Amino acid sequence: MAKKQIIIVGGGFSGLKLAQTLEKIAVPRDDIEVTLVSRDNFLLFTPFLTETLAGMLDEGDVVSPLRAFLKKTRFIMGEVTAIDVKAKTVTYRRPLNDETETLQADHLILSLGSTSSFFGQTEIEKLAFTLKSLDDASLLRNHLMAALEQANEETDTTARQALLTVAVVGAGYTGVEAAGAIRDLMKDAARAYSQIRPDEIRVVLIDMAEKILPTIDASLAKYALRQLKKRGIEIRLGQKIENANENAITLSKGEIIPTRSLLWSAGVMPSPLTQMLDCRKDRRGAILVEPTMAIKEIPGVWAMGDCASIPNLLEEGRPYKGTAQNAEREAKKLARNVLAVLRGEEPQPFLFRSLGEFIVLGDHVAVAQIKWLRFSGFLAWFLWRTVYLVKIPHWSRKARVVSGWTLDLLFGRSSVETETPRLLRGHVLDRSTKS
Ligand SMILES: Cc1cc2nc3c(=O)[nH]c(=O)nc-3n(C[C@H](O)[C@H](O)[C@H](O)COP(=O)(O)OP(=O)(O)OC[C@H]3O[C@@H](n4cnc5c(N)ncnc54)[C@H](O)[C@@H]3O)c2cc1C
CATH class of the missing domain: 3.50.50.60 (FAD/NAD(P)-binding domain)
Known part of the structure; x- marks a missing residue:
């Protein structure tokens, strides 16, 4: 048969x-x-993608080979x-x-x-970076490192501002986590540049809605907002991008933000x-x-x-x-x-209640909602790392992640530019040449 x-x-x-x-x-x-x-012949562990962006983990640390999990399944790449x-x-x-x-x-x-999803805004689509794949994270990190290099030599004030400003559109969990990660990466990396003061770096988080993190408990979202502001991330709520070009974006209330780095996380x-x-x-x-x-x-x-x-x-x-x-x-x-x-039986409905969410804000701070429990600050961040370390599949990845984090603790995050994604994919090449 x-x-x-x-x-x-x-x-x-x-x-x-x-x-x-x-x-x-x-x-x-x-x-x-x-x-x-x-x-792809690997599983990308997306909860750690912002760690890759922030230079805390290497690309290889957050992917696991599919074949390592499949013994009887035929896998076709x-x-x-x-x-x-x-x-x-x-x-x-x-x-x-x-x-x-x-x-x-x-x-x-x-x-x-x-x-x-860019909701048909093709101009923004051409200019913006996204954060869905490993290539996306590497490309954006490389771009940010290149922006620091160029800013160090740039004497024109507006051009410098544009190089040292990152606009993140979308204040859901990806946008919030990315804004925190980018801020930490840029501020740390900037210390190596004689002509860049850390306070010249701007990260602006923009959302059409009037609040950030709409899916989590309101008190945790307020805490997250306070933390982001405290750490110098500028917040623009109730606004969207009206116009964008390679050097600046204009918001719906008329504000012009000079930037060469636009990250889009406003829709999937x-x-x-x-x-x-x-x-x-x-x-x-x-x-x-x-x-x-x-x-x-x-x-x-x-x-x-x-x-x-x-x-x-x-x-x-x-x-x-x-x-x-x-x-x-x-x-x-x-x-x-x-x-x-x-077997000729009836299929059953899928019934599941979410266990909760973690959102990392950077600088060892997070918010966590686990069932009816709420956590914030360092404890939430520690829980996040522990839970996801347990969840990342395969012992070899767990070991890599722990060793990556330990090396960062001892020697600081990685802030070198790598060329890999530019060489790998046509569409990436197109985007990178625009930045
Ligand atoms: C930055 C980031 C952080 C996240 N953090 C969390 C988190 O902390 N917790 C959480 O629960 N969720 C998180 N998510 C969401 C989570 O990653 C997704 O909900 C989850 O991956 C969905 O699983 P999936 O199997 O539907 O799709 P995916 O995991 O995206 O898998 C889809 C697969 O289909 C393949 N594929 C697509 N098109 C084709 C094609 N044409 N040919 C061949 N293969 C194709 C892709 O390569 C991929 O392997 C995060 C997402 C992102 C982007």
Whole structure:
């Protein structure tokens, strides 16, 4: 009898966890074959991405090879270029040439993640950096280091200001964490430059909303705001970018901020491939699924993680938030649901209440909301490091992270520029030449 083909598209938090769970719970079955197709052969541990940006951890410390976790799953590294959800086929491009292959699934699971959304503001998109991938973090760090180098030699006051000012748009958790990390990186690195005073460095955090961190407890958000201000991060709320060019941005209340470094963290949308799928989506473009994560109108096709809109029955059907925490739990449930359907049983809804959130503000300070408990300051930061150290997969990564942190403690953070991402990818090259 031909084996049932389970194909997972996307090897991030949810895709990897699904494959691992299937390996665990479907062990005695030899009638199914699981294939995971993903662009990269590693899992990026995004909670530590700002640590890479800040020069606290090396790029290699925050990625784990997928093959180290997969013993029985067939892993294929390839860029998925087309998915026919009705026919359940997946077409991918091989890593080193333009040849494509097509796979046929009995059960197709989409876990393609998300990308930055600029809401159609193409001018900003061309100028801005983002913080979603390892390349993004390296590229921005390199750019900031190059800006310091140039500022050290620059005599024109406005040009100097633009080089030493970073604008971060979006005061959700990524924007807040990035603003803190950039401030720490720039202030520390600036000490090595004879012509730059640390107080010349400006980090400006901008958001259209009237408050920062809308998803956490109001008292913690206020604490975070006070901390950011105390550490010199300028806050502009209730404002958006009206105009942007390579040397400055203009805010909606008329303020002009000279800057050569614009980081956009004001919006995410499901992966571009998701937009092309022939199935129902919500207004963000996320795949609409049942609480079981099945696509109602296409039996055998499922979606989870950031690319899916999964109604949370514990919260009046509002969709689950796009977090790694949710993505991994969804994957575990989806694995059981696929096996249930293969046995001819009914799949069950995904029900989960968030355990909480950590937001790092820089300088060993964080806020944490864990169930009904609230923490702030050094204790929250210590908890954050401990919890995520436990969570980062594989002992080898844990050891690398601990040794990275220890070396930083002893010798300070790394503030050298590396060329790698400029050489790696075409789009990165385009962006870097603009800065
Ligand atoms: C800076 C940052 C910090 C974060 N911090 C936290 C945190 O502290 N806690 C938390 O819970 N969440 C955090 N998140 C959110 C978390 O990373 C996401 O919610 C989570 O990664 C979603 O998992 P996923 O499996 O849906 O997508 P992903 O983990 O993004 O995986 C998607 C996978 O699909 C692959 N893929 C996409 N398109 C293609 C294609 N065309 N072909 C082949 N492969 C493709 C990608 O390469 C990737 O491997 C953070 C995110 C960021 C950006």
